[in-house]
Amino acid sequence: MTVSVSAAPPRLVMRGIVKRFPGCLANDGIDLVVEAGQCHALLGENGAGKSTLVKIASGVLSADAGEIFWEGAPAAIGSPAAARALGIGMVFQHFSLFESMTVAENVALGTGDPSPLPALAARIAEVSARYGLALDPQRRIADLSVGERQRVEIVRALLQDPKLLIMDEPTSVLTPQEAQSLFGVLRRLVAEGRSILYISHKLAEIRILCTAATVLRGGRVAGTCDPREETAASLGRMMIGADFAPPARAAAAPAPGEPRLVVDRLSMAPEMPFAPALDAVSLAVHPGEIFGIAGVAGNGQAELLRALSGESLAAVAEAVRIDGVAVGHLGPRRRRACGMGFVPEERLGRGAVPDMSLADNTLLSASRSEGMLSRGLIRFARARQFAETVIGTFHVAAAGPDAAARSLSGGNLQKFIVGREILQKPRLLIVGQPTWGVDAGAAAAIHRDLIALAQEGAAVLVVSQDLDELFSICDRIAVMCQGRLSAARPVRATTVEEVGMLMGGVFHLDGTAEGPGHAPAP
Amino acid sequence: MPLRLEARAEPSRAMVFAAPVIAIAATLCLGGILFAALGFDPFTALAAFFIEPVSTVYGLSELLLKATPLALIGVGLALGFRGNVWNIGAEGQLIIGAVAGGGMALALYDVSGLWVMPCVLAAGVAGGAAYAAVPALLRTRFHANEILTSLMLNYVATLFLGWLVHGPWRSPEGYNFPESRMFTDSALLPLLVEGTRLHVGVLFAPLAAFATWVIVSRSFLGFQIKVIGMTPAAGSFAGFGPRRVIWFTLMFGGGLAGLAGAMEVAGPIGQLVPIVSPGYGYTAIIAAFLGRLHPFGILLSSLLLALIYLGGDAAQIALAVPFAVTQVFQGMVLFFLLAADVLIRYRVRFDAPRSVAS
Known part of the structure; x- marks a missing residue:
């Protein structure tokens, strides 16, 4: 299932992407280059255009203008199925799982995999064991924690053997410890030569995880950088366009009287x-x-x-x-x-x-x-x-x-x-x-x-x-x-x-x- | 040239008012085509349908007479519709209002006085409201959908009235016809214009519209109804009680429908008969939406729908088409209105073939 690493063309190139919604220019000529075997951060505040760009890359939306190249060749990503066929997998911020069904049933539904459930369950167990994503295919989603549900989504994407995995704000629902173990999994995926497009507005985790970043602001590219060489403050400045001071909390704790x-x-x-x-x-x-x-x-x-x-x-x-x-x-x-x-x-x-x-x-x-x-x-x-x-x-x-x-x-x-x-x-x-x-x-x-x-x-x-x-x-x-x-x-x-x-x-x-x-x- | 619907950034206010006009124009066009297909000259037929019935004073008085129950019921229903309370049972509430008002008139058969007629109307309001309380109770107590319960109660009301006039309330002097006694003059609404059937009850329609307008746009209760209708979670955040809104709007709409029913039997009909309404309770739903749920808009739309009733009657005589033509026109208005309402949130785009492959 490993993907060969080559110095050749970038895995995904998006050039001059424009997407207009009524009353809003969500993407205004955005360029994005994701290399093979790279964990690439897509940074930006709410409304900067991250989700729109990612939906175009995964075939959910089509761009009004712009070109997409996949491994050097022009590509038309007209539907999510076309994106999957190319090797683009997606883990959304909001999970799309049926609470009352088992892990294996959800994976079967999500991938349209026609193989019988026991065989699928065996493959789920194999993939989850290989990446350290502990998961029991027979358990019901309703009984799983949020972190475990996210693992179901990740395993579902990995079963398609993607060359590019898009992750939308994956740590927003995780505890700090769960986030650490997710980072371990992502590093292994990158080591196998897969690319990851990592969407977040959390500067600290991008600096420890990603080797390249594209920063969006107001639908345009505000800059690209290597986040390891930046500080949280400099990334924040690129993202917001201005410095901001964290609030200062006065030190004195009140004397506890009658509680309100x-x-x-x-x-x-x-x-x-x-x-x-x-x-x-x-x-x-x-x-x-x-x-x-x-x-x-x-x-x-x-x-x-x-x-x-x-x-x-x-x-x-x-x-x-x-x-x-x-x-x-x-x-x-x-x-x-x-x-x-x-x-x-x-x-x-x-x-x-x-x-x-x-x-x-x-x-x-x-x-x-x-x-x-x-x-x-x-x-x-x-x-x-x-x-x-x-x-x-x-x-x-x-x-x-x-x-x-x-x-x-x-x-x-x-x-x-x-x-x-x-x-x-x-x-x-x-x-x-x-x-x-x-x-x-x-x-x-x-x-x-x-x-x-x-x-x-x-x-x-x-x-x-x-x-x-x-x-x-x-x-x-x-x-x-x-x-x-x-x-x-x-x-x-x-x-x-x-x-x-x-x-x-x-x-x-x-x-x-x-x-x-x-x-x-x- | 492909046609495409594109979402508007903001709902168009102009389209809110233009949609009924578009719907009426489309109804006239298709109506003309239908008449032509039946072998009539479309312009003569439409004139016979829409113009001739109101070319006399008597015709105009009939127009107001038929618009009155539509407007009374329509403004009451619209208040509920704004609060997501879907009372489809106005026909039944009208009938029970007629039964209660008629029962009062029969009970006071042997007395006379100026107070008899107000008693009849009050009984009608009470009867309609009480009948609307059934779906209100079922909804607030058992979460039963009021669309189904109120609709089903219409059939109960029709059969109940039929049983009364075939049985216990049948007139002893009526040669076994299924009718009650004729009400006495004390129970009847005085006429407004001699030589017509137009009675003083017509004045209740603008009064009810004004009162409803005050509730909707000036009162805190109306504000609560709107909030719960638009965004139930915001109503819950604010602490507005949905039960209160359900009870109030159903009782209010039921009371007005009951008043309309009592005015029919104490007005043009003058007694209880098996059929007291040509479907006013259903047509008022169309009037409510055609009038954009606004009380004054509903006054106007009631006039139009009353005209369709009159036109249908006239067409039966002049063109020898069946009564169903009334319902065809009512249906077309509603159908085109629902279609035109799409334009409030969407605009039509004519695309030139696009150069970029999509």
Whole structure:
């Protein structure tokens, strides 16, 4: 299955690729050269054009203009099947697996392999053993961790014997330890002469893994380089086009008085099959404190956020308390009246109605606190005025209060939603993924705003997958895994490695953490 | 020259208003072709269908009379449609409204007074709302799809009315015809224009449209309905209760349909008969969409659909075509409207053959 390494033509050349969507020039004359046996990084912020370029290379989209050469010969990649036939394999960021089927069945479906399942299972076992990708072909996807699911995708791609493997943000769902073992696999693939096109915006991992990089910015190539010879700062400058300063967290930890938010043995049944249940989650957040919850996506964070916001109600009212008041049975509007603000994970479609104006969108959460209602009728002038204040105070780039929420970029909409909550002066703010898919400038602004809010005495709870973010803004961090929450540790007394172990479900590091690993719930 | 649909960056506002006009124009063209295929001169036939019925004062009064139930039901349904509540049961709610209003008129057969007619109408509203409460309960309590439950209840209502007028409520002086007694004058809606059938109930249509407009565009309740209809997750984030929206929109639409039913039996019909509606409850669905779910738009679209009813009646006489021609035209309007609505989000591109191989 090894591929011969030759000094001859590059494996993939894309020249002058142009792709236009209505209202957006996604790729504007992009050149990309991937050599044989090279791990090539494709770097760029959200919206820089990475995904579009990769979809063209894998036959999902066709370019409006430009040429593609495969091993020196012109190639037309008209469909994903054509890409597979050439030897291009793809591992997507979002997995396309059937939860209720086994690994082997999923591979058979994904590759259209007509060989009988036992033979296929044997080949899966062989490939996974050769690359150290431990995988049991007979297990059901629903029982696998996210890291294992990604292995299924990788093995599925490797069974096609690809010469070029495209990986889209592969570590975004992995713990640091899982990411390390993935890097080992990728290095072996490169050593066999395969090429890898590695898409990411994480500068550190690109510097240790890749030997060449193409940086995209706003649909154009901002530069090419050897990432091993660059610093994270210089790569970041190429990617963003400007320097950005990480937020500075004031050192003084607040003296713990009465906690503002208490979650006391909160348990929730799963809402859907295969969704995690919350299992006796306990935590306390004090005024002036930023409390972080880390964890790999899909381990109950979304369920916890819904239980905190009041979208799902707790069985016991005392399981959630704000300033000592039991609110577990109250819905979102009653909890807001208790001084809670909430920024959901999905900004477009939960935090904002895409087709409504920013002014109308303020009515979602600020209607009562900002006096926008009068006898059941809406005072539109108040809503507009509030939206204008949010736009001005938080430097939201928008056409004005009448702009539709969907017309804003992700970062600007997030600034608007965070600003909408902060301006209501919440005593407690709960934020899900504050900077997910947000450009670096907006992320820094949001971090500053959250820190300022905490310094004014509010309690802030942040749920995030981004460990760098949590370590830079939080006072204490707890880790969510399979619906359980570890004990909280002060940020200064813990390390990324330790949190990574907890993310992987190792809950008994020093014997003091109370998360009892795999023991049944009391 | 290949034709291609291309997604627009933004939904076109102009097309929102142009689509009904396109649909009406296409309906007229295809209608003319159909008449020509049947051997009529298309222009004479279309004139007989669309112009002659409203060329007299009496014709205009009939137009308003038929547009009234369509508008009342249409604005009520549209409020629900905005909130993703798909009440297809307005026909049944109209019939139960007629039964309740008619029952009240029969119960007050021996009394007279100015308060009798308002009682009849109030009973109609209550009857329609109560009938719409059944799908509301099934949806909020058992997650049963209201499209199916409300639609099926239409047949129940028709049969229930048939049983009443064939049995317990049959007129003792009616020579065994399946009809109730004629209502007394106290129960009937006073006429607005002598010599026509146009009654004061016609005024309820603009009133209902205005009230609905206030709810939709000025009230917080209407805002909640719109949010839940457009983005249910945002409604859940904001804490808007979907149950409340389901209950309110179904009861509101059912109440207006019930009012329309009571006004039919206390107006032009004057008694309970087996068939009290030529499908107003279904046609109002078309009126709601043709009027872009906007209360004032629905007033206009109701007039057009009422004209199709009148034209169908006139064509039966003038051209000797069957009543089904009404439904053909209704169907064409809806069909072309759905097709034209594609243009709100997409534009048509005529491609020159492309030089770059795709």
